[in-house]
Amino acid sequence: MKRMNLFLVVILSLSFSLSSCSIQTGVMSDNRFVIDLIVKMNQGDYWNTLRSGAEAAAKEFNVKLQFRAPNYEDDISGQIELVNQSIQNGPDAVILAASDYMGLAQVTDRIAYHNIPIISIDSEVGSARVKTYVGTNNYEAGQLAAKRMIELIHESGQIAVMNFVQAAKNASQREEGFQDYVARFPNVRVVDIQYSQSNQRNAEEITRNWLAQYPSLDGIVALNAESSIGVGREIQRSGKGGKVKVIAFDSPPETMGLLQDGVVQALILQNPFNNGYLAVKNAVDIIEGRNVPERMDTGIKLIDLDNMLWPENQKLLIPFVK
Structure with a gap:
């Protein structure tokens, strides 16, 4: 019975990971906030889950979310180019998971120079202009x-x-x-x-x-x-x-x-769904002039065969299931 339950967990997680890849932000009216989410890689279960959390928040807070990412996590120059494109488009906020702590620092400062608030997610960047960090300790x-x-x-x-x-x-x-x-x-x-x-x-x-x-x-x-x-x-x-x-x-x-x-x-x-959700929520708060914490630790949990099927842990393994 335990093994059957576990296979159900795996199958459900896979199906939701695949569905999250196909989610697209809907057409928004022009007066809604535009937030760019720039992460390290456009594939993988972790990034798909983080994106889904961000999209859930975007829907809740009536935001237009634009997802951007290079094909590979070590494509630092590709991520810098995506940030430069974002600056040209002038969103209301940028959420950035930096692939290179110092390599993205200068372009992150450029975001702030254009009066665009920056939220760091997943991995910090070497810029003092970041408003808040959301992610794992x-x-x-x-x-x-x-x-x-x-x-x-x-x-x-x-x-x-x-x-x-x-x-x-x-x-x-x-x-x-x-x-x-x-x-x-x-x-x-x-x-x-x-x-x-x-x-x-x-x-x-x-x-x-x-x-x-x-x-x-x-x-x-x-x-x-x-x-x-x-x-x-x-x-x-x-x-x-x-x-x-x-x-x-x-x-x-x-x-x-x-x-x-x-x-x-x-x-x-980790908790990538919450990372994405809270980053968008914080971005909206900053745009609207509300204070946000300097750091927001979304927590970690050790999972093994002994505790994998506990209900609270299945929520972490499959964040889409209530």
Whole structure:
């Protein structure tokens, strides 16, 4: 019964992820606020869910939402160009998930120069002109991933870290939190840290090389959704599921299936739907002259087979279900 329920969770999550890709902002009257949402990548379960949250808020607050993103998360120049296009169009606010903390700083300052308020989402940007940040406490997320991995390997062993885009602030914050926690345990060694560029195939290849280079490897921590999928696939393909422990981020259907199969031992869940929703809500508040908090932490949760089917956790795994 538990397995059937879990497959229902996976199927529902997949169907909603697919439907979120096809959602389009409706035709709005000219007097409505226009908000540009510029994220790191135009594909992937995490970004689709974040977009759906933003669209839900746009509908509720009568806003025209314009979604913009490059094809790949490491396309920094492509994201800068999208921001420049947004500035030319003159929206009422810009919500930005910066792929590069410093690389997007100058163009973010340009947004503010044109008197367009900026809301940072998911990953911060190196500009003092940002009005508010909405998203995960990424340092704490890295610490939580480290804590569970240390428990799984009984405070002794070799682990590797699959990060994503080195210049992204959330990537560096997760890595810093992870490293700071692991440093407390002298018998745990981090053998390598690599960057997948949020590319599943890159993550697969890096994992394959790790398994060959470090035959005694005890665990891998993958710090975002695309990296997690790649790591999980290669661990499953190699037949080392359960032997090499895996901590993953986020909850694409494939990763949830790997958790079910014992290839992944735990997921660090963010709340992308709430991130998108609250970013749009904050943008509307700023446009209308209301104060907003400087930072809004949308929380994290560790999910494993023991708590995956709890009702409150299914709401995180499938935010579209009330």
